[in-house]
Amino acid sequence: MTGDYRREYVDYAASRCRTILLAAALFCDVLTVVFLIRACAGAYLYFAGVAASLAVSIALRLLSLRFGRTWVYEFCRDGVTITLKYPHKSVKTLELWRGEFELCVNVVENCPKLAPDPCDCEFYMVKLSDGRKYALALNDYMLALVDALSSKE
Numbered sequence: 001m002t003g004d005y006r007r008e009y010v011d012y013a014a015s016r017c018r019t020i021l022l023a024a025a026l027f028c029d030v031l032t033v034v035f036l037i038r039a040c041a042g043a044y045l046y047f048a049g050v051a052a053s054l055a056v057s058i059a060l061r062l063l064s065l066r067f068g069r070t071w072v073y074e075f076c077r078d079g080v081t082i083t084l085k086y087p088h089k090s091v092k093t094l095e096l097w098r099g100e101f102e103l104c105v106n107v108v109e110n111c112p113k114l115a116p117d118p119c120d121c122e123f124y125m126v127k128l129s130d131g132r133k134y135a136l137a138l139n140d141y142m143l144a145l146v147d148a149l150s151s152k153e
Helices: 012-040 046-064 140-150
Strands: 005-010 070-075 079-085 090-097 101-104 122-128 133-138
Touching (some): 005 140, 012 046, 070 133, 070 140, 079 140, 090 140, 101 140, 122 140
Antiparallel strands (some): 005 070, 101 122
8 A cells, every 4th residue: 555545524513513602602792892882881880791791702712613623534554543633733533553453344333433423434343452443434445445454464
């Protein structure tokens, strides 16, 4: 096996949650403007509303950063790396090296799925040498690559 292959799966279910959080933050921004106008007009207690709605808006935006994620499968010459990529960081979830795992075709038990739940590819289970099992979303080409890597030759 020569060359590299990369496949990304966008987690659209998490993206919907992120959109809802950002819409709520936009609503808080509108409230902040309304409270600021009222506070400048003489009702000084509305400054507390400005501070509260601004704090909630910032908190919602920071929380929404956690929901924009993508699963990245990277195939290199001797292994597969599965990374969970967020807008501000990447977390390496699993590394599979040649001969250190076994591919169990069309068998998915109760094991962690390393891809978004509604996925366009089938899930295949890999069993690591230490007994841990993971379900991977593999298209036909990636299945052939993983099968070639799982052989101990």
